[in-house]
Amino acid sequence: MILDAEQQFTLIHPGGAVLALAFVRDPARALSQVRFLRDLQAEPSGVRGELLVTVPGLGEIDLPFRSGLLLTPGGARLQPQPLAGERAWVEVSGEAEVGAAGEMAFHFLFRAHLQTPGTEGWGGQAFEKMVRAAAGRTLERVARALPEGLSAALRGEAPVPGPDLSAVDPE
Numbered sequence: 001m002i003l004d005a006e007q008q009f010t011l012i013h014p015g016g017a018v019l020a021l022a023f024v025r026d027p028a029r030a031l032s033q034v035r036f037l038r039d040l041q042a043e044p045s046g047v048r049g050e051l052l053v054t055v056p057g058l059g060e061i062d063l064p065f066r067s068g069l070l071l072t073p074g075g076a077r078l079q080p081q082p083l084a085g086e087r088a089w090v091e092v093s094g095e096a097e098v099g100a101a102g103e104m105a106f107h108f109l110f111r112a113h114l115q116t117p118g119t120e121g122w123g124g125q126a127f128e129k130m131v132r133a134a135a136g137r138t139l140e141r142v143a144r145a146l147p148e149g150l151s152a153a154l155r156g157e158a159p160v161p162g163p164d165l166s167a168v169d170p171e
Contacts, residue, residue: 001128003112003136007143011151013102020104023154024096025076027069034149036142038062045069046081051090051110053138063090063112074098080111087115108146112139 013020023030028042040049048066064086067078075098080091094108114135 001114001132001135003114003132003139005110005112005136005139005143006108007146008105008107009147010103010105011147011154013098013104013154016102017098017100020098020102021075024098024104024106025069025071027076027078030096030150030153033152034146036145036149042069047078047092051092051112051142053112053135053142061088061114063088065090065092067092067094072097075104078108086113089113106147106150108143110139110143 013023026042027047028040031037031040031042031047034040036052038050038052040047046066046068048064050062050064052060052062054060064083066081066083068081070077070079072095075096077096078092078094080093083089090113091111092108093111094106096107097105099105112135114131
């Protein structure tokens, strides 16, 4: 099962374009306050960690990811790197482009790969449909929470408790 969530947003760095460029090229700092990431490790070549999601019927799932960091003239790009031997993982790709006034345009895509138990028969198909819907909503909430985490990192603040990302929408 493959699920996608996408997020685009713009933040403004109060220090202007030079400091904005340094911020988007430093994933350890930029992602440091994103509360749904665990074991974040950044190095000059990229970033790795785990995205935490809770899926009804499956519980809390740690989705490992690894992304290469490519510096671009106007910002940086995250490119998903392959992970071997995982039953569930997420591809994290993103791009940040810095403008002359310090505006930082971000575009992220999360593509989760989940293996569910066999879907033989009506019960299995219903279970997969329920997991797909719940996991999809959770992944969307994760993507929507991303601007808050990057804003907190920009301000140098500690993570702000927010809504429970594991909550299931009544939809």
